[in-house]
Amino acid sequence: MESDEKYLERKFGRQNHFAVPDGYLQNLTASVMANVSKQTECNMPNKETANAKVVVMQPWWRRTRVRIAAAACLLVAGGTAFYTYMDSEHHAEPVSNVAASNSNHNVEMGTSASYNEMADYTMLDNDDIYSLLASN
Template sequence: MKEEELLRQAVGDKQPFKVPEGYFDSLSGRITEALPACEVRLTSGTANRKRRLRLLAAAACMCGVLCVGSAYYMSRDAGAVADATNVKSQYMYNEDTYIEEVADYAMLDNQDLYSYLSGE
């Protein structure tokens, strides 16, 4: 706060910059006069039509790819549903092999497993 008061006393409150009278009144007119003249060209609708047709063709190709892919996925998945009836036997086999692999990795024999399970 003291620094601001010292600066105001040394410099004063006078604004060094002023805008000339009527500057903003004629500003828009001077800007439009300074812009280069450009000609307006009317384009035919064929360019837009070609662009739209390209986009439509790309969208149709994507839809076709999605339809073929989903049909392939659905036909492949139907065979997997038929094999789902044998899940229980596969689960038991996988569970047993997993336990055996863990026991081998941990270097546990049957006596160690029994003692851990019984809490001794």
């Protein structure tokens, strides 16, 4: 910190480089009061501007951002509901097949064993199917 002060003192010296014009401080109060009175006269509202309203225009996306957010939420909720409905309807088994498969296999849904059995069933060809039907 002191090195900065010493550098500035060496470079510029100790003299004040700022000066006030002669007579400025004697007339300062009078000139400020004159400017204040002019400003208050200019800012006095007349009949036309007294009833005027200030309307702030915002971009369309700011005015409708709540509506856009609500529409996006409805779109996501509707898409999720539709996907769930279509997925459950597409993979649903008839009640008789579910009872038969549960009694025959005794495997709970969602276990890796049930997925392995499903994979085995998908790899059956016609000869395997005929042999399974003939054995039962």
